[in-house]
Amino acid sequence: xxxxxxxxxxxxxxxxxxxxxxxxxxxxxxxxxxxxxxxxxxxxxxxxxxxxxxxxxxxxxxxxxxxxxxxxxxxxxxxxxxxxxxxxxxxxxxxxxxxxxxxxxxxxxxxxxxxxxxxxxxxxxxxxxxxxxxxxxxxxxxxxxxxxxxxxxxxxxxxxxxxxxxxxxxxxxxxxxxxxxxxxxxxxxxxxxxxxxxxxxxxxxxxxxxxxxxxxxxxxxxxxxxxxxxxxxxxxxxxxxxxxxxxxxxxxxxxxxxxxxxxxxxxxxxxxxxxxxxxxxxxxxxxxxxxxxxxxxxx
Numbered sequence: 001x002x003x004x005x006x007x008x009x010x011x012x013x014x015x016x017x018x019x020x021x022x023x024x025x026x027x028x029x030x031x032x033x034x035x036x037x038x039x040x041x042x043x044x045x046x047x048x049x050x051x052x053x054x055x056x057x058x059x060x061x062x063x064x065x066x067x068x069x070x071x072x073x074x075x076x077x078x079x080x081x082x083x084x085x086x087x088x089x090x091x092x093x094x095x096x097x098x099x100x101x102x103x104x105x106x107x108x109x110x111x112x113x114x115x116x117x118x119x120x121x122x123x124x125x126x127x128x129x130x131x132x133x134x135x136x137x138x139x140x141x142x143x144x145x146x147x148x149x150x151x152x153x154x155x156x157x158x159x160x161x162x163x164x165x166x167x168x169x170x171x172x173x174x175x176x177x178x179x180x181x182x183x184x185x186x187x188x189x190x191x192x193x194x195x196x197x198x199x200x201x202x203x204x205x206x207x208x209x210x211x212x213x214x215x216x217x218x219x220x221x222x223x224x225x226x227x228x229x230x231x232x233x234x235x236x237x238x239x240x241x242x243x244x245x246x247x248x249x250x251x252x253x254x255x256x257x258x259x260x261x262x263x264x265x266x267x268x269x270x271x272x273x274x275x276x277x278x279x280x281x282x283x284x285x286x287x288x289x290x291x292x293x294x295x296x297x298x299x
Contacts, residue, residue, distance in 0.1 A: 001066060002186050004044055006051060011066075014085040017073075020066035021086060022058040025051025029092045030283065032058045033083065035101020035125075036203065037165035038187050039065025042100065045272035046279075053280060054096070059086055061102060063199025065190060074202040075210070080109035084117070093117060096283045100124040100268070102203065108225075115226045120283050122230045123245070125237050125265050129220045130248035160200040161191045174236035174264030175271070183269070225252040230282045234263030234270065256282070 001009060007024045022040040024047050032050075034042040040058040050056050060067040062082055063074060073079070083106060087095065097118050099107025104126025111121040112129075152159065165188055173179045190196050229252055233245050246257050258278060263270045 002041055002044075004047060006048060009066075012086060012089050014082055014089060017062060017070065017082060018068045019062075019082065019086050020060045021090075022047070023090075024048070024056045025054055027054050029087075029090075029095040030054035030056050030279075031083070031087070031092075031095050031097050032056065033097070033099040033103025033106050034058070034061065034064070035103050036064065036200065037168055037191070038101075039190065041065075041183070041186050042266070043268055044183075046268045046276050049272075049276045050279065054283075057087070057090065057092070057095075059083060061106065063196055063203065069193065069195035069199040071198070072202065074199060074206050076105040076109045077113075079106045080113065083110060084114065087117075094119055096120045098122045098124060098279060099126060101126055101265070105129070111225055111227050111229065112220070112223050118227045120228050120230075121225075122232055122279060122282060124232045124267055125234055125240055125245070126231075127240055127244050128231075128246065128248050129215065129223075130251050131215055131244060157194075157197050157201055160204075161194075161197040162188075165191055165200075172237070172239055172265035173270060174234065174238075174262060178270040179266070220251070223251065225255070228254040228282075229256070230278070231255070231257045232267065232275075232278060233257075233259050234265060234267050235259045235261055236263060237265045239265050 004022075004024075007022050010021050010023065012019050012021060020040070030050060032043045034040060039060045043056075043058050047056050047058065059082075061079055063069040073082075087093075094117055097107050097110060097120065099105070099122070101124075104123045107121055107123060108126070108129050111118045166184070169179060169184050169187060170176070191200075231245050233240070233242055235242075242259065249255055260267050260271055260274055260278075268275045
């Protein structure tokens, strides 16, 4: 377990799932949900500055980091229940929420299903659940070649355990110097555990077999996002185009979209100062939101 000043680590049983969570700061809760192939360490450059304003809560999703890797349950809805149960155990009802990549899919579930609990939601480099199968969307599908590779029979475990995570960290990071060799080592170490490799295969098999087909036939066409929401994307993300993250204004009552310049798939790692500024600006109380911009936060 890597250490970070000011961060406490807890292991909490959530309906039989031993869940790791890193916590820092005090005040109103701000929940950060990481993506793949990462864990709570994804937030290491932003935890300190955010903890000056909030109680920052960084869980490891099931199957990643130091949370248990059971044989099943790798669906966004189940993982949303994991996070809701964890927050119940921590005594947290209402919270601000940031989700990146897979954590973003989980975040959408929480925002759609529990708008009474989520006061603000920021989806970072995450596909929209309102994605429609337009020719452009289908053409952009070649960007996510890692999904069928991780999910493939026979070779999926080998690809998920070494080749694809290493490739993803290197090639999805536009500002390559931002991801240190030590960071990469910490992220990749989890894939020495066969249970976590199987978890990754399960993540992506579920995407191929269940989530994508349901998404493309309009699973969420009757849903509506009522919480204030920001879609935040790196403009150099080779994985997701802006169109795959946006374009659902008619399903959202309060939606903003911002792009981070010369940033790839990992904004909190590649440009932590700007990331923190945008989170603080958006998550300010409604009366103050329009008065707080990235420029004013950065000074």
